[in-house]
Amino acid sequence: MIARVTVYPRREILDPQGKAIRDALARVGFAGVEDVRAGKSFEIRLGLEDRDLALRQLREMCQKLLANLVVEDYAVEILHAEGGERP
Amino acid sequence: MKCGVVVFPGSNCDHDVYHVWKHVLQQDATFLWHQDETVKDCDLVVLPGGFAYGDYLRAGALAALSPVMTAVKRHAAAGGLVLGVCNGFQVLLEAGLLPGAMRRNASQRFVCADVWLRVERDDLPFTRGLRAGQLLRVPVAHAEGNYEDSPQRLDALEAAGLVAFRYASPAGELDPAWNPNGAARAIAGICNPERNVLGLMPHPERCAEEILGSTDGLAIFSGALETLRHPKAAAATSATSAPEASAAAEAPDIARVEVGS
Helix, strand or coil: CEEEEEEEECCCCCCHHHHHHHHHHHHCCCCCCCCCCCCEEEEEECCCCCHHHHHHHHHHHHHHHHCCCCCEEEEEEEEECCCCCCC | CEEEEEECCCECCHHHHHHHHHHHCCCEEEEEECCCCCCCCCCEEEECCECHHHHCCCCCCCHHHCHHHHHHHHHHHCCCEEEEECHHHHHHHHCCCCCCEEECCCCCCCEEEEEEEEECCCCCCCCCCCCCCCEEEEEEEECCCEEECCHHHHHHHHHCCCEEEEEECCCCCCCHHHCCCCCHHHEEEEECCCCCEEEECCCHHHHCEHHHCECCCHHHHHHHHHHHHCHHHHHHHHHHCHHHHHHHHHCCCCCCCCCCC
């Protein structure tokens, strides 16, 4: 199955990169953008059939490596339950 | 006394540290490869600046999981001295040897400049040759030195007296204009509750000889050397700071980082 992990700065923490992107969006005409959080996305292919086990492993990956929980939050989702083709 | 300088793929201040220990202080020095599984009987281990593993994922995140870091953690747990400079400090944070995390500089720019460092603690193994309140002129060179932690954990860090250095004005005052990266509470360097692990963003190895224009950084290395030569004196020093030590005991959470351990 194919999963996506998203890691982004915690809401209460100033995200200088997101702020700079928000300001740049305003400069190209999107004045209504109130906030941008700039994060990372990981596409992960897992040789697993068990969805619950996969989600558990993905969260553990975030806690151990993919996210730094002092300053980042994460979200996990299964994109394709079967097959190995790219989404 | 033997200093081991860890070399990760992407370290670039390793030879500078080696030079200070070997040629300026005239001591034994060796390099430790990131895949080594011991610290080769070194008394002091230094994690140097650079871009370990290309700073992939997050600065220090992948280096923190390399085999040598298991040995460095063992060395630290046994009371051995560990110093992390710049990227080395980031590795110590990601490895959970020091609390907190680094974000990108508030300016969004790589900053390369001399800064003023105010010495907060003169009773640490690395700072015994300094005096509290003293100002040091030391260069910084980083894009992610914006130290951050939760307000509660920052309070605990301060209450335990574990902030070793802060960015300050030439008059020694805390001023956002003299904070090069936006670090919380102007924190430039911290130590662990046991005080044998120190991390700082500025580069003391780049100002340890007259020919470089400043010798302000040398005291951090010579302080470590003195501590290694006279460990009893260091123990006496820490005994005089018992109030801070008890504050550390009241903040049991301080050295725990939720990830990377």
